[in-house]
Every structure is written in C-alpha cells, then in structure tokens.
Amino acid sequence: MQTLAELLQASAALHSHLCPRQVLGVRMGLLAGRLLELELPRTDKRLLAIIETDGCAADGITVATGCRIGKRTMRFEDRGKVAATFVDTHTERAVRIAPRSESRALAQEYAPDAANHWQAQLAAYQEIPNPLLFVWQPVALTTAVQTLVGAEGVRVQCDVCGEEIINGRQVAHQDRIVCRSCAGDVYYLALPAVTLSPTPGTTI
Numbered sequence: 001m002q003t004l005a006e007l008l009q010a011s012a013a014l015h016s017h018l019c020p021r022q023v024l025g026v027r028m029g030l031l032a033g034r035l036l037e038l039e040l041p042r043t044d045k046r047l048l049a050i051i052e053t054d055g056c057a058a059d060g061i062t063v064a065t066g067c068r069i070g071k072r073t074m075r076f077e078d079r080g081k082v083a084a085t086f087v088d089t090h091t092e093r094a095v096r097i098a099p100r101s102e103s104r105a106l107a108q109e110y111a112p113d114a115a116n117h118w119q120a121q122l123a124a125y126q127e128i129p130n131p132l133l134f135v136w137q138p139v140a141l142t143t144a145v146q147t148l149v150g151a152e153g154v155r156v157q158c159d160v161c162g163e164e165i166i167n168g169r170q171v172a173h174q175d176r177i178v179c180r181s182c183a184g185d186v187y188y189l190a191l192p193a194v195t196l197s198p199t200p201g202t203t204i
C-alpha cells in the first residue's frame, strides 16, 4: 500500500501542484478503503465513488482509490461540497465522508507557524487524525447500484435523433425508445450552424 506522501505526490503530478483539497480527497479515499475494508487503489470496478463537487478533491480521491470517470467508477453529483460517498458494489455497503466544519479552524491549531491559511491547511490536513478531520456515516443509496452503473455493453439507437445510446441510458417516451435529450431532459439548445462558421478562407 502506498504511503500518504506517495499518494500526495501522485495527486500533485495529476493536478500540477499540491493543494489542501487534494489532501482531503486522498485521505477521504484512504478512509473509505478502511471503513469498507477494501484494498486500495482498486484496479477492478468494485469501488464506486460518488463525488459531491468537481475540482481538487476529485483528483485526490482518484489517486487514492483508483476510481475515475474513465473507468466508470466515479460519478458526479454536483452539490458543491467536498464530500463523497463510497460504495462497495459487491455488497452495496456505502459510506459518506465529509470534512468536519471545524477542520479549517483546527488546521490553524495544528500548523500555527504556517505562512497563511492555505499553507496551514496543506500541512495540517496531512496530520489531523481522521475522527477530528472527517465525519462519516453509513448510507443506503436511493438508486440501486445496478441502475447507477447502468447496463454495460447495451447499445441502442435513439428513435428521434438517431444517435447511439450506451449503458442502458435510453428512456421510453411516447411509445418510442429515445435518448434523455429527445425526451426533453436537455442541457443545451441548438443554435443555427452559422454561429460556428469558420473564418472565410479557412477550413475545419
């Protein structure tokens, strides 16, 4: 098993520098491994991390756990919180871990000589014991793990736009099998193609 220092080095390499929230992410991941009694980092898909914010902590969690978007073992539920739920997909045991609200103030106590708050957090988050740094609780997911992960290998075509839909993300809508976008669950509105026209004289 890699040490905290080694993991922080790997996280910093991924992130281009080390910052306090990466330390939190690495430590949350390590703590999840201990609570769920799983060897880390995972090379399989047994552990699923559901992160509640994007950004620095996610990189720390990835390095500590092996969970990442590209492996389909990390999901993003944007709540703007440095918190994450870790799920053992074999047993469906799950634990949510979040930093304690006092962790920032505590960092000052652990690193009184630090040049600033940021440096204090960077140093202290590596030292503060888990029970003082984090709060955690067992949780049950409101969506079955199997539904969250989706049906891997399934591939259908949307009856409306014709685009391919993988992992069982199609929905039934007005007697058709369609993608979520065609069912009205949209995150973009199409604009006239002319708004993407290349500068005259150039080609795409």
Ligand SMILES: [Zn+2]
Residues within 6 Å of the ligand: 015, 018, 019, 021, 022, 056
């Ligand atoms: Zn950062």
Ligand SMILES: [Zn+2]
Residues within 6 Å of the ligand: 158, 159, 160, 161, 162, 163, 178, 179, 180, 181, 182
């Ligand atoms: Zn569609």
